[in-house]
Amino acid sequence: MDTRPAHPLQRLFNYARQYRPDVIKATVYSVLNKFFDILPEVLIGVAVDVVVNRQDSFLAKVGIADPKQQIVSLAVLTAVVWIAESLFEYLYNLKWRNLAQNLQHDLRMDAYRHVQQLDMAWFERNRSGNLLSVLNEDINQMERFLNGGANDLIQVFVGTLMVSGVFFALTSSLAVLALLPIPFILYGAFWFQNRLAPRYAAMREAAGALATRLSNNLSGIATVKAYTAEDFEAEHIRQGSDLYRARNAEAIRWSSAITPVIRVAILVGFTITLLYGGFMALNGEIGVGSYSVLVYLTQRLLWPMTRLADMTDLYQRSMASIERVLGLLHTPMEISYAGQALDTASVKGGLEFADVSFSYPGQNRPALSNLTLNIAAGETVAFVGGTGGGKSTLIKLLLRFHDPQQGCIRLDGQAITGLQLQDLRRAMGYVAQDTFLADASVAENIAYGSHDTPRDAVVAAAKAAEAHEFISHLPQGYDTQVGERGMKLSGGQRQRLALARAILKNPPILILDEATSAVDNETEAAIQRSLDRLVVGRTSLIIAHRLSTVRHAHCIHVLEHGRIVESGTHDGLLQRNGVYAALWRLQTGEREGALA
Known part of the structure; x- marks a missing residue:
């Protein structure tokens, strides 16, 4: 042949x-x-x-x-x-x-x-x-x-x-x-x-x-x-x-x-x-x-x-x-979009990581190694630790940007690999550190992925994200074009629009990947107030380097080299006097030194 x-x-x-x-x-x-x-x-x-x-x-x-x-x-x-x-x-x-x-x-x-x-x-x-x-x-x-x-x-x-x-x-x-x-x-x-x-x-x-x-x-x-x-x-x-x-x-x-x-x-x-x-x-x-x-x-x-x-x-x-x-x-797709349909309204938000391991191509050390974790529906969970610990990888696997080489991730008891990929992602709101904004208007960016949303709902989401005030002062308000990748806006303004986008989506699962790491203290405080309201009643996964932003999480997991080395509440981890406590002292000490 x-x-x-x-x-x-x-x-x-x-x-x-x-x-x-x-x-x-x-x-x-x-x-x-x-x-x-x-x-x-x-x-x-x-x-x-x-x-x-x-x-x-x-x-x-x-x-x-x-x-x-x-x-x-x-x-x-x-x-x-x-x-x-x-x-x-x-x-x-x-x-x-x-x-x-x-x-x-x-x-x-x-x-x-x-x-x-x-x-x-x-x-x-x-x-x-x-x-x-x-x-x-x-x-x-x-x-x-x-x-x-x-x-x-x-x-x-x-x-x-x-x-x-x-x-x-x-x-x-x-x-x-x-x-x-x-x-x-x-x-x-x-x-x-x-x-x-x-x-x-x-x-x-x-x-x-x-x-x-x-x-x-x-x-x-x-x-x-x-x-x-x-x-x-x-x-x-x-x-x-x-x-x-x-x-x-x-x-x-x-x-x-x-x-x-x-x-x-x-x-x-x-x-x-x-x-x-x-x-x-x-x-x-x-x-x-x-x-x-x-x-x-x-x-x-x-x-x-x-x-x-x-x-x-x-x-x-x-x-x-x-x-x-x-x-x-004709490039083959390694991750299939096909699967069982998932009704977003029926998603409770319970997540399970069962013996999950993943390595990036060409890397000697695994990004995640035999990670097992259960997150109850409606719970706010934070992931902290040094760079390269596996925090962002965990989120990428949940969104199925990659599939693990070992183990299984389940949503409400169902393996996510068996669900329709777009339905899975519709059930999640994602706010990344590097905010992507389309070359479109402010309103279109807030309603990104939900283009038939009424203007009233867009404005309500902007107010909840404490973005309405700065939007109102823009030349054309909600119709102002933000430019390529949102270059006409500041970093804090872009982040508030991304947060408004997640609020408007109203997902049962919320993912925040360093959502406040690149903003000033005033903007961080405004975003934190919005987040405190947003996480209520939904499963929330928060990745943060600033430990002050995750103090009130139901559980904080410390990751090192792809493994969970500590878990607990903020107060409990401080009393343990381990890795988390050392990070907390380092960050608060830096702040005290800066204020002196």
């Missing part, structure tokens, strides 16, 4: 099943346009035959005896041919371009939807800039090929068949000689194409790496400026751009050689027709009109093949891009 992967063009054709009728229509229009495009050369030969032979011309033999009527008939026929050619050129342009736009849109949306469903481990392995390159430039490259390249390839193939047919109908001996260069031209084009393929693939990879660097630097421009690292980062970009330029230059060296090679082959074919056909006409073996047709058709057949260079270049670039796009689209 052949296990070789399908050709990118075949994979694209399989993907675009719904557009096959459009592909067929566009192809028919391209073929008909080429048919009418070749006819004027034949009509020129017939006109020469009329002028030379008059009453003995080809048209006279088909019933038009008067030479003047013959010329008039040719003029009318020429007008019809040109109109038909123009009509089908319009139709194939319309069909191919609309097909390119529709397929581009579908491919981008399908790829993006698929990417959104991939597990977080995939995003950790792949660079965002490379992903953006695939979703933008690679899909645009495919669109450019369908816009013009597909029609060019079809017309070169059809034109070769049609002209060959005319040649053999007029004189088979000359046809064999005139068409002799074509196999060499096609072989040369494919030979160059095979050498261009890996070079264009390398070029697309370099483009993705460059896009990653640009995206990373622009997202961190404040840090770049603060550390006066502009020259350092510019050098990084220069290295990436140089690599891309080098990969491109290597492909250009090969693609630029195609046209000169093809032109030499064309010269051979045209010279054969001019000389051998001329001798045949002088010897009376073919008519002057036939000789004219052969000369013109040789030009029409061979000269467009100089465009094989551009066509091969565009085709190979597109195939490399299509391979990357469809490869992304």
Whole structure:
């Protein structure tokens, strides 16, 4: 059985099943346009035959005896041919371009939807800039090929068949000689194409790496400026751009050689027709009109093949891009979205971690090791400890950003791996340390994921998060655009909007991952007041470095190296005088020193 992967063009054709009728229509229009495009050369030969032979011309033999009527008939026929050619050129342009736009849109949306469903481990392995390159430039490259390249390839193939047919109908001996260069031209084009393929693939990879660097630097421009690292980062970009330029230059060296090679082959074919056909006409073996047709058709057949260079270049670039796009689209999902439906209203919020272990790829030490934990419904539980202890990993497993390699996590007694993933996440409200805000209005960000929410509910959530006051002072209030990633707002303002978003969602389970770590004392106090109201009646998991924010939790767990080393209330842990008490003394001592 052949296990070789399908050709990118075949994979694209399989993907675009719904557009096959459009592909067929566009192809028919391209073929008909080429048919009418070749006819004027034949009509020129017939006109020469009329002028030379008059009453003995080809048209006279088909019933038009008067030479003047013959010329008039040719003029009318020429007008019809040109109109038909123009009509089908319009139709194939319309069909191919609309097909390119529709397929581009579908491919981008399908790829993006698929990417959104991939597990977080995939995003950790792949660079965002490379992903953006695939979703933008690679899909645009495919669109450019369908816009013009597909029609060019079809017309070169059809034109070769049609002209060959005319040649053999007029004189088979000359046809064999005139068409002799074509196999060499096609072989040369494919030979160059095979050498261009890996070079264009390398070029697309370099483009993705460059896009990653640009995206990373622009997202961190404040840090770049603060550390006066502009020259350092510019050098990084220069290295990436140089690599891309080098990969491109290597492909250009090969693609630029195609046209000169093809032109030499064309010269051979045209010279054969001019000389051998001329001798045949002088010897009376073919008519002057036939000789004219052969000369013109040789030009029409061979000269467009100089465009094989551009066509091969565009085709190979597109195939490399299509391979990357469809490869992304067919990336397997390691975490399935399927499962048993879960009604959020029925969720009580009881959680159980049973002997859970998890390791990140490439890490020697497990992030969580045989962790067993029960959290009662409605209970507020805090997780504290040093960096790398496993706190955030525990939350990622609960949200199923990853699945544990060992053990099971249950919600109300059901394994979360058996639940529909989106239903599971709808039951949880997540407030992260690094708040994500969409490039939209304040109201749209609060109602993120609940877009049909009435404005009154949005305002009520903002008031509960103590965000209404600062929102009211914004230029357009709740309709103010927050900018990319909320850059027009302060860190504390972004965090309050994230909290308002969780309040509006009203989930049975609340997850707070360092929700107050990056704000000032006044904002922290405001957020803490909101949190105190928000956690009532729901299961709440709080990750915190500031121990003062979790003093009133029902239970505090201290994690070190993926294991729970202490558990208890704030007062109980202080009395134990262990790890938690040492952290508490360290933090309160730092504060006392700062105030002194």
